[in-house]
Amino acid sequence: MAAVRLNAPPPPGRAYDVFINHRGADTRHTLARQLYDRLLQLSGGRVRPFLDNVSLRPGDRLVARIDEGISQCKVAVAIFSEGYLDSAFCLHELASLVEARKVIVPIFYGVKPSGLVLPPAVVEPSALAPPPPRRRALQGRAPRGQIIPCHVKDPTIGQNTRNNEITHIKS
Numbered sequence: 715m716a717a718v719r720l721n722a723p724p725p726p727g728r729a730y731d732v733f734i735n736h737r738g739a740d741t742r743h744t745l746a747r748q749l750y751d752r753l754l755q756l757s758g759g760r761v762r763p764f765l766d767n768v769s770l771r772p773g774d775r776l777v778a779r780i781d782e783g784i785s786q787c788k789v790a791v792a793i794f795s796e797g798y799l800d801s802a803f804c805l806h807e808l809a810s811l812v813e814a815r816k817v818i819v820p821i822f823y824g825v826k827p828s829g830l831v832l833p834p835a836v837v838e839p840s841a842l843a844p845p846p847p848r849r850r851a852l853q854g855r856a857p858r859g860q861i862i863p864c865h866v867k868d869p870t871i872g873q874n875t876r877n878n879e880i881t882h883i884k885s
Contacts, residue, residue, distance in 0.1 A: 729762070729786035729787070730769070730783050731762045731763065731787060732753060732761060732762070732789055733763075733783050733789075733790040733791070733816070734790075734791050735790055735791065735808055736795070736798075737798045737800075737804050738767065740793075740795035740796055740798065741793050741795055742767055745793055745823055747765065747767075749763070750763045750768060764783035764786075766780065769783060777806075780806075781810060784807065784810045788816075788817075789816065789819065790817070791818075792811070792819070792821070793820075793823050794820055794821065794823065794825055794830055795824055798830075
């Protein structure tokens with residue numbers, strides 16, 4: 715098996731496959747980074763995830779690059795954590811993902827879904843309405859704007875050690 719360089723962003727002009735939306739202070743060095751590494755590892759480098767602290771370079775215009783990552787991604791993973799709703803960046807990214815009608819896979823990390831109350835601008839029903847049908851563009855595609863719930867069983871795993879949280883993901 716060929717070695718995969720885990721911290722290399724895709725070449726310029728190459729789209730990202732997965733956008734990882736997370737609160738850095740809560741998950742950057744645990745779940746978010748492990749998810750990024752495992753996506754690369756299990757796909758042999760064929761899946762190109764966007765993770766801010768890996769995909770952004772010094773001198774990049776932060777908001778523009780994040781918006782570019784969102785527009786290029788095929789699917790997003792939103793990691794809802796204790797401080798997620800306190801972050802304007804997290805909410806901006808989530809609203810942009812919903813507006814772009816991306817498939818969003820939520821992971822609830824140390825919080826229960828019932829404990830999260832998203833601002834109306836993010837979950838407004840009109841933002842989730844299906845786009846007008848486009849025959850050719852929609853053929854063979856999964857519906858956008860879907861949210862598929864998923865839970866991390868024990869959010870304390872991996873706080874002191876790496877690679878323990880995402881050992882059950884299969885390619």
